[in-house]
Each structure stands twice: as structure tokens, then as C-alpha cells.
Amino acid sequence: MQGLGNGIGSGLDINSIVKALVDAESAPKSAQLNRLERATTSKFSGLGQFRSALSEFQTALKGLNDPALFEKRSATSGKPDIFSVTADAKASSGNFNVQVFNMAQTSKVALAGVADPAVAAAMGTGTLTIDVGDTQLNIDITDGNNSLGAIRDAINAGGKESGLSASIVTDPNGGGGSRLVLSSTQSGTGNDISVSVSNGTGNLASLAYTPDAPDADFTPTPVNPNDPLAPRTISYGRDAQLAIDGINISSATNTVDEAIEGVSITLKSAQSADDIKAANSVSLAVAEDRAGVKSQLNKFVDAYNKMMGTVTSLTKVTKVGGDDGEPLAAALVGDASVRSFMSAIRNELGNAQGTDGMRILADLGISTQRDGTLAIDSERLDTVLEDNFEQLNGFLTGDNGLMARLDGKVDPYTQTGGILESRTTALQNTLSSVDDQREQLTRRIDKLEARLFSQFNAMDALVGQLSGTSDYLSGALDNLPGVVRQDRR
Structure with a gap:
């Protein structure tokens, strides 16, 4: 129900009076709810940021509390252009001398050239058998599908899975005609391509070719100047030849996995003839992956410092204005959960554990600064990684290692149903309660x-009635005999 501005009977501004009374009644409670909502929302957001920072820190802890990290091996090649190398946990630390005499190579042959285009368009019929080591491919050639192009397509379709492919090369001057060139991805000595033809008609038999046995240097077959259409071997299948610490090794591929346990060598190129003649070798070193451990320690320090930055921003009090200005408090100033967590973490970092001169982080070259952050003395850490790698493993990892102990302090806060989740749930309930109260x-x-x-309108109507009665009585009295009106004196 609304008033109509000034009361008809009383002349009072009922709307303004009612509004003032309503505002006076609602303002304190509304202000209280607004303050509660702002404070709750601020804490809710702050706890979310705090939990996110703890989760990132916990991820860094788990990454460093991994025994496999200390089992990894790094492997380096003295000449990466000669070979690259990787190592797994099975590899033992050590240094090796490697010589690479030649790379493994695959077979490639050029079959007999066909000078007459009409012949190339219809080679005849029969079965083309292509052997590559222990792999065999049979291609049936029929009328209407027996051009060089059709034979090429059939070889590519049938040899796709075995790594056999064909192409056509044509001599622009016509001397070498058009010929099929066959290539295989199967490397290693004895994996040479040979072609035979059975039940052949027409010129199909001309495509048969069995390479001669390679010489000691696996020299390709030269072009026959007297017969430019003759088939030839472009490259022989050949094993890679290398030596590790003077022990000769051959490999059908350019990836050598079993020569040194846990080490994989990928050959990139052979050494020069001068290097081979001079018996020059390329170093191969296998060692603990100290760089990987150092990188993970850096991630741990960065995550801790980021967490400290978040905590500082959420708990600081900023002075505003002069001495009389009210300071601005961050969302979690004085928060018991934050104080309890930081106290537990600091105590654990200062809790000396272990032996052999490695009991706290400072022994690794990781020290606490005045602002509470951590800093790494890189040279000191390098010395620890070099001289005490195994002790570092025991100090950091395992059920009693520093990372597990720190994780044990973080987990009650971040786990499902933990301290922070319970608190955020309570804050959500508070916000819901604020909505209900509103x-x-x-x-x-x-x-x-x-x-x-209703009351003011009733009062206004009553005042109007009383005013009307008053006016009536005044008029009646003024008209009585013997009554002298004041305005007539």
C-alpha cells in the first residue's frame, strides 16, 4: 500500500515519513549483512588462492620425492653429428670411446630401362616376385594393367607395409629410357632387392634382376656405357660397423640398443677417412642425471617462494593515509589456518634429519632469506650433486625424506574433506545464510x-474527518444569534 504524497486530511508527506521509518528499521541489519557478505567473500577468495598455492607446492614436492628421478641417467656424445645417445635407469655410469666406420644402409636398385614408350605402356603379363632379405612380394601383372606406371602402383600398394616402394625415372635424352627404381627401408647386410619373373610374356622378363654380391666396400654398380639400359645396383643393404672401446660391433640399423646395457646409440654419420685411419674415437659418457635433479630442486624452491608470496599478500596489513588512517587488512590477516600451516612448514624445514653432513636444506646450499623465501647457492648445490648424489637421494626421498615430511604437513589442508575444504564449505553456508536473512x-x-x-492513511482519514467536523462546528457557532465574529470587531 502506498501513500499519495501529502496526506489529504493531514497534509503530511506520508511517503517520506514511511520511507524514513522503514530505512531506519532496515539499515542496521542490511549494513550488518553487507559487512558479513564482504568479509565472507573475501575470506572465501583468499582461501581459494591459498589452497591453489599449496597445491602447486605439493606438486613440486611429489616431483622431487620420486626415487626414479635419481635413477635417471644422462648420456652425452662428444660429437652429436656422428651419433646421439640416450640412457635409462639400467645404464651404469661410465665413459666409452666409440668409432663409427660406416652407417647402415638400405638397398636400392634400378631395373632395366625401356626405351620404347609403346613397350613401356604394355610390358606383358606374368608374376613379378620381389625379394628383400626374408620378405617377399608377389605382383600379378595382367593385360590392360601392365604399363610401367601400373606396375609401379601395384608395387607401392603391395609393399607399403614392408617398406618397399617404386618410382619411375626417365632419361630426358632417351638413352636410358624409362625404368623402375625400387627402394627398401629394410637396412642391413643381406637385405638386397632382387626381382624375378615367372610365366612372363612380352617384355616383362626384362625386369628381372639379381644384384651381384657386393665387394668389400659395398661399391654400387657403375653405369654400363655400352648398355645404358642395363639394370644396376644403386646401393646395397649394409650393416653399420662401429667399435666401442675397441670391440667391433655390427648393427643392421643405425640404432644400436644392446651394445651397452641401458644405452641407445643413434648413428648420424660415419667418421671421416682420416679419423678412421688415425683411429680417432668419439667420447660417450653416461652419468647420473644431476641436471634433472637440480632442475627439480629449482622447481621446488620456485613453488615454495610462490606460495610464500601468496601467503604474504593474503596476510599483510597496508597502512593507508597518515597516522590516523585506518589500515587496510588483507583477506586472511590473523587467520588461524594460515598461521598453523606456516608454523608447521617452517618447523619441518628447520628439523634436522639424516647423517653424513646432510641434515637440513642449508647443507644443500638452499637457505632461508629474511623475507622467508628460499635461495639456492648454485655452486654449493653442484658440489653436493657431484660428491653426495646418493646421500641427497636418501635425504629428499622416501617415507622419512624431507619431501615426504613436508607433504605430510600440506596434505591435511589440501586433501578432499581437509581443513581448507571444510572451511570453504562453511563460508559457502554463511553466504547462503546471508541470502536467506536478506x-x-x-x-x-x-x-x-x-x-x-495503513496506520498513517487511517490517521490521515481521521484527521480529515476531525477537520471537517471542526469546520462545520465553527460555521454553526458563527451563525448563532448574539455571537460576534472576531473578524467583525
Whole structure:
């Protein structure tokens, strides 16, 4: 119910009066709910940031608390252009001398050239058998599908899985004609391509070719100047030849996995003839992956410092204005959960454990600064990695290692149903309660407003009636005999 501005009977501004009374009644509770909502929302956001920082820190802890990290091996090649190398946990630390005499290579042959285009368009019929080591491919050649191009396509389709492919090369001057060139991806000595033809008609038999046995240097077959259409071997299948610490090794591929346990060598190129003649070798070193451990320690320090930065920003008090200005407090100033967590972490970092001169982080070259962050003395850490790698493993990893102990302090806060989740749930309930209280306040104020309008409108009507009665009585009295009106004196 609404008033109509000034009361008809009383002349009072009922709307303004009711509004003032309603505002006076709702303002304190509304202000209280607004303050509670702002404070709760601020804490909710702050706890979310705090939990996120703890989760990142916990990820760094788990990454460093991994025994496999200390089992990894790094392997380096003295000449990466000669060979690259990788190593796994099975590899033992050591240094080796490697000589690479030749790379493994695959077979490639050029079959007999066909000078007459009409012949190339219809080679005849029969079965083309292609052997590559222990692999055999049979291609049936039929009328209407027996051109060099069709034979090439059939070889490519049938040899796809075995790594056999074909192409056509044509001599632009016509002397070498058009010929099929066959290539294989199967490397190693004895894996040479040979072609035979059975039940052949027409010129199909001309495609048969069995390479001669290679010489000691696996020299390709030269072009026959007297017969430019003759087939030839472009490259022989050949094993890679190398030596490790003077022990000769052959490999059908350019990846050598079993020569040194846990080490994989990928050959990139052979050494020069001068290097081979001079018996020059290329170094291969296998060692603990100290760089990987150092990188993970850096990630741990970075995550800790980031967490400290988040905690500082959430718990600082900023002075505003002069001495009389009210300071601005961050979302989690004085928060018990944050204080408890930071106290537990600091105590654990200062808790001396272990032996052999490695008991706290400072022994690794990781020290606490005045602002609470961590800093790494890189040279000191390098010395520890070099001289005490196994002790470092025991200090950091395992059920009693530093990383597990720190993780044990973080987990109660970040786990499902943990401290922070319980607190954020409680804050969500508080925000829901604020919404409920606002609805209740709105309903109560609406009822108050309706009652006040009803009362003021009733009062206004009564005043109007009384005013009308007063005017009537005044008029009646003025008209009585013997009554002298004041305005007639």
C-alpha cells in the first residue's frame, strides 16, 4: 500500500515519513549483512588462492620425492653429428670411446630401362616376385594393367607395409629410357632387392634382376656405357660397423640398443677417412642425471617462494593515509589456518634429519632469506650433486625424506574433506545464510511498510474527518444569534 504524497486530511508527506521509518528499521541489519557478505567473500577468495598455492607446492614436492628421478641417467656424445645417445635407469655410469666406420644402409636398385614408350605402356603379363632379405612380394601383372606406371602402383600398394616402394625415372635424352627404381627401408647386410619373373610374356622378363654380391666396400654398380639400359645396383643393404672401446660391433640399423646395457646409440654419420685411419674415437659418457635433479630442486624452491608470496599478500596489513588512517587488512590477516600451516612448514624445514653432513636444506646450499623465501647457492648445490648424489637421494626421498615430511604437513589442508575444504564449505553456508536473512529482512520490511502506510492513511482519514467536523462546528457557532465574529470587531 502506498501513500499519495501529502496526506489529504493531514497534509503530511506520508511517503517520506514511511520511507524514513522503514530505512531506519532496515539499515542496521542490511549494513550488518553487507559487512558479513564482504568479509565472507573475501575470506572465501583468499582461501581459494591459498589452497591453489599449496597445491602447486605439493606438486613440486611429489616431483622431487620420486626415487626414479635419481635413477635417471644422462648420456652425452662428444660429437652429436656422428651419433646421439640416450640412457635409462639400467645404464651404469661410465665413459666409452666409440668409432663409427660406416652407417647402415638400405638397398636400392634400378631395373632395366625401356626405351620404347609403346613397350613401356604394355610390358606383358606374368608374376613379378620381389625379394628383400626374408620378405617377399608377389605382383600379378595382367593385360590392360601392365604399363610401367601400373606396375609401379601395384608395387607401392603391395609393399607399403614392408617398406618397399617404386618410382619411375626417365632419361630426358632417351638413352636410358624409362625404368623402375625400387627402394627398401629394410637396412642391413643381406637385405638386397632382387626381382624375378615367372610365366612372363612380352617384355616383362626384362625386369628381372639379381644384384651381384657386393665387394668389400659395398661399391654400387657403375653405369654400363655400352648398355645404358642395363639394370644396376644403386646401393646395397649394409650393416653399420662401429667399435666401442675397441670391440667391433655390427648393427643392421643405425640404432644400436644392446651394445651397452641401458644405452641407445643413434648413428648420424660415419667418421671421416682420416679419423678412421688415425683411429680417432668419439667420447660417450653416461652419468647420473644431476641436471634433472637440480632442475627439480629449482622447481621446488620456485613453488615454495610462490606460495610464500601468496601467503604474504593474503596476510599483510597496508597502512593507508597518515597516522590516523585506518589500515587496510588483507583477506586472511590473523587467520588461524594460515598461521598453523606456516608454523608447521617452517618447523619441518628447520628439523634436522639424516647423517653424513646432510641434515637440513642449508647443507644443500638452499637457505632461508629474511623475507622467508628460499635461495639456492648454485655452486654449493653442484658440489653436493657431484660428491653426495646418493646421500641427497636418501635425504629428499622416501617415507622419512624431507619431501615426504613436508607433504605430510600440506596434505591435511589440501586433501578432499581437509581443513581448507571444510572451511570453504562453511563460508559457502554463511553466504547462503546471508541470502536467506536478506529475504527474511525484505519480507519483514515489506510488512512493516504496509502496516505503516495503513496506520498513517487511517490517521490521515481521521484527521480529515476531525477537520471537517471542526469546520462545520465553527460555521454553526458563527451563525448563532448574539455571537460576534472576531473578524467583525
